[in-house]
Ligand SMILES: NC(=O)C1=CN([C@@H]2O[C@H](COP(=O)(O)OP(=O)(O)OC[C@H]3O[C@@H](n4cnc5c(N)ncnc54)[C@H](OP(=O)(O)O)[C@@H]3O)[C@@H](O)[C@H]2O)C=CC1
């Protein structure tokens with residue numbers, strides 16, 4: 001991929017995940033700058049990955065061709081408007097990772113029709129196992145589109161969406177979803193402990209089962225998930241009883257409700273910010 005100078009505005013969890021994935025994939029650290037108001041996270045990023053850091057967003061943006069907007073949605077307006085007042089932003093590609101802020105809104109905050117690619121990554125990007133959805137409107141040229149795809153492709157799999165509203169679906173299925181799996185594992189760990197296992201053994205069992213199941217899913221892309229489930233489920237056996245219990249309690253609807261709640265919140269945020 002092309003290696004352009006890249007600035008991350010906001011050096012929180014997601015920036016750390018993406019930078020970690022990039023540097024581990026040989027993106028040159030000297031081309032990466034992160035800016036953040038407080039110094040602690042910057043010092044840690046510099047120590048861990050050898051990137052450039054600054055507490056001044058303008059300085060980071062001045063030094064970059066690509067600007068990754070990685071602050072919380074509620075701060076985006078303030079941050080973008082200040083950047084637009086302080087400097088000429090033309091010629092730069094903007095990549096937003098924020099939930100719930102649309103491309104037209106970002107362009108408005110940045111004070112012009114600048115090229116903005118909207119993305120929705122997730123934290124496993126830190127391990128190169130991320131999943132990122134991307135949306136580009138018609139004013140993004142193919143070179144910038146390719147750069148954005150290559151950038152996020154460095155930290156995992158990518159999928160373009162045709163309509164911007166589908167980014168909210170990416171949030172529900174991939175951006176937020178690592179937390180759903182953690183919640184499920186927490187519940188399993190708690191029950192394993194209740195059944196008499198110590199904390200560490202309970203964790204080992206559930207994490208290894210999850211890892212193995214995830215590997216099975218990835219290694220057998222042509223097997224339906226229901227088929228993998230059937231392989232575990234002996235007739236009249238233990239799994240059948242557990243699955244029956246999930247189904248009686250409406251697991252499918254519970255999951256659907258949760259994903260719809262995530263989409264609804266993204267839509268609310270788009271109105272709010
Ligand atoms: N976490 C996740 O799994 C995902 C998050 N996202 C999106 O990523 C974005 C960032 O989320 P996340 O990394 O979790 O949040 P964090 O709170 O971890 O990171 C945001 C960072 O922005 C910094 N910040 C605050 N004000 C400014 C400013 N004026 N200029 C520059 N930086 C500033 C904060 O600094 P300080 O703490 O010092 O105040 C903080 O380090 C959000 O928009 C979110 O929607 C998208 C996909 C997944």
Ligand SMILES: O=C(O)[C@@H]1CCC=N1
Nearest residue numbers: 098099171175176177
């Ligand atoms: O919870 C959030 O709003 C962000 C977006 C996806 C994951 N974290």
